Amino acid sequence: MPLDIIVMVKQVPDSQEVVIDPVTMNLNRSLTRNVTNRADENALEVALSLRDKAGGTVTVISMGPPQAETTMYECMARGADRAILVSDRLFGGADTYPTGLTLASTISKIGRFDVVIAGEESSDSSTGHVGPGVAEFLNIEQITYCSNVEYKDGFIVAERELEGGTEVVRTPTPVLITVLLNSNFPRRQTLRRKIDAMKKGFEVWNLEKLGLPPEWVGVRGSPTIVRKMRSIKEKERAAKKYDLSNLGELVKELYEKNILKLEEE
Amino acid sequence: MAGLINAAPVDKPEDYRNIFVYLENRDGQLQRPALEMIGVGKRLAQKVNEKLYCVLIGSKISEMADEAASYGCDMVLGADSPDLADFRTMPYAKIVEDFVKKEKPNIFLIPATRNGRDLASRIAVSCQAGVTADCTEIDIEEDTRILSANRPTYGESMLAEILCKRHRPQMATARAGIFPVPEKVDGSKCEKRIEKVKVDKSLLKKEIIEFRKKEAIDLTAAKVVVSGGMGLGSPAGFKLVGELAEQMNGVVGASRPTADLGWITRDHQVGQTGQTVRPRLYVACGISGKIQHIMGMKNSENIISINIDPNAEIFRYSDYVIVDDVNKVLPALIDEIKKYKKEHLKKAKVASR
Numbered sequence: 177m178p179l180d181i182i183v184m185v186k187q188v189p190d191s192q193e194v195v196i197d198p199v200t201m202n203l204n205r206s207l208t209r210n211v212t213n214r215a216d217e218n219a220l221e222v223a224l225s226l227r228d229k230a231g232g233t234v235t236v237i238s239m240g241p242p243q244a245e246t247t248m249y250e251c252m253a254r255g256a257d258r259a260i261l262v263s264d265r266l267f268g269g270a271d272t273y274p275t276g277l278t279l280a281s282t283i284s285k286i287g288r289f290d291v292v293i294a295g296e297e298s299s300d301s302s303t304g305h306v307g308p309g310v311a312e313f314l315n316i317e318q319i320t321y322c323s324n325v326e327y328k329d330g331f332i333v334a335e336r337e338l339e340g341g342t343e344v345v346r347t348p349t350p351v352l353i354t355v356l357l358n359s360n361f362p363r364r365q366t367l368r369r370k371i372d373a374m375k376k377g378f379e380v381w382n383l384e385k386l387g388l389p390p391e392w393v394g395v396r397g398s399p400t401i402v403r404k405m406r407s408i409k410e411k412e413r414a415a416k417k418y419d420l421s422n423l424g425e426l427v428k429e430l431y432e433k434n435i436l437k438l439e440e441e
Numbered sequence: 442m443a444g445l446i447n448a449a450p451v452d453k454p455e456d457y458r459n460i461f462v463y464l465e466n467r468d469g470q471l472q473r474p475a476l477e478m479i480g481v482g483k484r485l486a487q488k489v490n491e492k493l494y495c496v497l498i499g500s501k502i503s504e505m506a507d508e509a510a511s512y513g514c515d516m517v518l519g520a521d522s523p524d525l526a527d528f529r530t531m532p533y534a535k536i537v538e539d540f541v542k543k544e545k546p547n548i549f550l551i552p553a554t555r556n557g558r559d560l561a562s563r564i565a566v567s568c569q570a571g572v573t574a575d576c577t578e579i580d581i582e583e584d585t586r587i588l589s590a591n592r593p594t595y596g597e598s599m600l601a602e603i604l605c606k607r608h609r610p611q612m613a614t615a616r617a618g619i620f621p622v623p624e625k626v627d628g629s630k631c632e633k634r635i636e637k638v639k640v641d642k643s644l645l646k647k648e649i650i651e652f653r654k655k656e657a658i659d660l661t662a663a664k665v666v667v668s669g670g671m672g673l674g675s676p677a678g679f680k681l682v683g684e685l686a687e688q689m690n691g692v693v694g695a696s697r698p699t700a701d702l703g704w705i706t707r708d709h710q711v712g713q714t715g716q717t718v719r720p721r722l723y724v725a726c727g728i729s730g731k732i733q734h735i736m737g738m739k740n741s742e743n744i745i746s747i748n749i750d751p752n753a754e755i756f757r758y759s760d761y762v763i764v765d766d767v768n769k770v771l772p773a774l775i776d777e778i779k780k781y782k783k784e785h786l787k788k789a790k791v792a793s794r
């Protein structure tokens with residue numbers, strides 16, 4: 177049975193070059209390059225390889241500002257069949273609740289799907305809440321933190337990496353899956369597909385298209401607010417220097433200050 | 442089940458009372474993050490003079506309920522069924538949603554473990570609540586009973602304080618390993634309301650086929666952690682790290698690339714994608730001090746670092762630094778400890794005679 181798969185991808189500031197405005201304490205977006213969230217590239221790879229085996233389609237959706245178009249083209253150049261950028265000024269400032277709601281109503285509007293795939297978390301908000309939130313809005317099963325996903329006779333079989341080990345689960349579709357960062361090697365973009373993507377283009381959907389009330393989305397639809405930001409003060413540490421010649425003194429100090437104990441409690 | 446519905450604010454936030462915490466368990470054992478949540482919950486409950494409720498879901502949970510009670514909570518709300526033996530999102534989320542809708546808590550805290558986040562993100566939607574993920578500081582304002590949920594952001598350089606003023610419950614997940622396990626309380630009066638529940642079959646479609654346990658070592662409980670990094674130069678370096686850990690009654694930790702290369706197993710990894718530790722003593726052997734590693738150990742009480750580079754980043758986070766080749770320092774340090782022990786253990790014996 178072929179699979180229709182929807183992948184949720186987010187464009188994020190490149191974490192290697194985050195610049196913070198010293199006055200507002202906000203991210204200086206004009207100085208920061210945007211990239212596709214890396215875990216979402218792993219999510220897309222899972223979708224593409226499921227489709228390659230089972231047949232079907234891969235549709236990429238993203239909620240974000242117009243500059244996320246680079247991410248849309250990039251995903252198509254890696255092999256996605258269709259891309260939809262959900263974009264409207266009114267979506268701005270959304271916390272995880274309205275983000276999930278906006279993406280879930282996009283998915284409902286698309287209509288047919290068997291599997292929804294997200295990254296484990298985004299590098300900028302790093303909550304990991306948007307994927308499962310979407311599953312709840314759609315009232316479907318979820319499998320989070322997957323390192324390996326397969327499709328067998330109408331069932332998704334996946335490995336989840338948990339704190340104490342690996343859990344193997346099986347569930348019928350429809351299901352939402354979240355994929356671990358670095359759990360696979362995303363295929364490269366090809367020039368050929370890049371050209372095709374440019375020709376084909378991607379869709380842009382706005383709030384009106386989704387038909388949601390404006391007070392449900394963006395900052396107005398968000399239960400949480402950021403009251404303040406402060407820089408994290410590190411504990412002052414003395415960095416007292418020692419070398420091979422005086423390690424005995426260090427050891428003595430550690431025991432005398434009870435940092436090391438002769439008899440462990 | 443939510444449906445496509447917005448997060449409507451509640452009419453009367455004052456009707457929502459008490460602090461709820463979720464008790465993560467596996468194989469009939471409360472997990473350490475569950476105890477950490479009890480500690481945070483107790484502190485908040487005392488501050489605003491409300492009750493601490495523990496939500497416990499599983500199979501044969503009465504012993505765990507007793508254990509939770511021994512930490513001094515006011516109520517254990519339990520749901521017990523053989524179908525709930527393992528954590529599964531759908532039935533667990535439904536039970537928690539029902540508890541929340543019935544009991545109307547003001548605050549709900551869940552550990553930010555993988556299953557904890559899996560659960561919390563769903564409940565936030567089904568209960569139309571606001572949730573702050575992965576908090577490292579949690580407090581409550583006495584007069585307004587508003588939760589102050591603080592989480593690191595921008596590569597851990599900043600702390601964002603997040604509030605949820607008009608929605609209830611106010612939810613947060615808390616990073617594991619940050620908050621201390623509370624002391625047990627003698628003769629605590631805790632009510633236990635444990636229901637045998639029947640789980641709707643439609644919620645049990647996800648089957649757990651197997652769980653492959655990792656012989657995971659728990660670094661978070663250790664008083665001393667001795668960690669090795671790429672500066673060791675080869676897997677053999679971990680022999681010395683292990684020896685020092687043994688002399689210090691500690692356990693072995695590691696930086697991520699050493700685990701990536703298979704010099705040591707993943708369960709020893711400290712950092713953003715490993716464990717968060719705060720031992721009495723942390724020893725960093727040949728570790729450069731990249732932020733992702735620092736995140737996992739910077740709250741240690743004392744930090745010693747050994748690095749050949751006099752300008753190593755890790756030194757900024759260290760109380761004691763040893764600037765030299767780790768493969769020379771480790772044997773010398775082990776010798777000094779042995780020498781010290783020999784002298785002082787002898788003295789101790791003589792004195793006690």
Ligand SMILES: Cc1cc2nc3c(=O)[nH]c(=O)nc-3n(C[C@H](O)[C@H](O)[C@H](O)COP(=O)(O)OP(=O)(O)OC[C@H]3O[C@@H](n4cnc5c(N)ncnc54)[C@H](O)[C@@H]3O)c2cc1C
Pocket residue numbers: 669670671672673674695696697698699710711712713714715716726727728729730731732733734737747748749750753765766767768
């Ligand atoms: C998303 C993400 C998550 C990550 N999560 C983690 C994580 O959880 N934990 C983690 O540790 N890292 C993590 N990393 C990797 C992290 O960025 C660093 O690459 C890593 O911590 C470096 O490990 P290291 O200090 O052992 O190695 P290096 O950075 O290579 O440092 C080796 C150090 O050894 C010193 N040295 C060399 N030779 C000697 C000698 N003979 N004697 C003494 N010192 C010597 C050098 O001066 C240097 O300071 C993560 C990265 C990413 C992108």
Ligand SMILES: Nc1ncnc2c1ncn2[C@@H]1O[C@H](COP(=O)(O)O)[C@@H](O)[C@H]1O
Pocket residue numbers: 184185186213215216219237238239240272275279293294295296297298299301302303304305306307
């Ligand atoms: N604005 C968005 N557009 C599309 N997908 C998103 C968006 N925000 C989050 N996601 C998806 O949800 C995952 C978890 O994100 P987060 O909850 O922000 O950590 C990401 O890896 C994406 O797959």
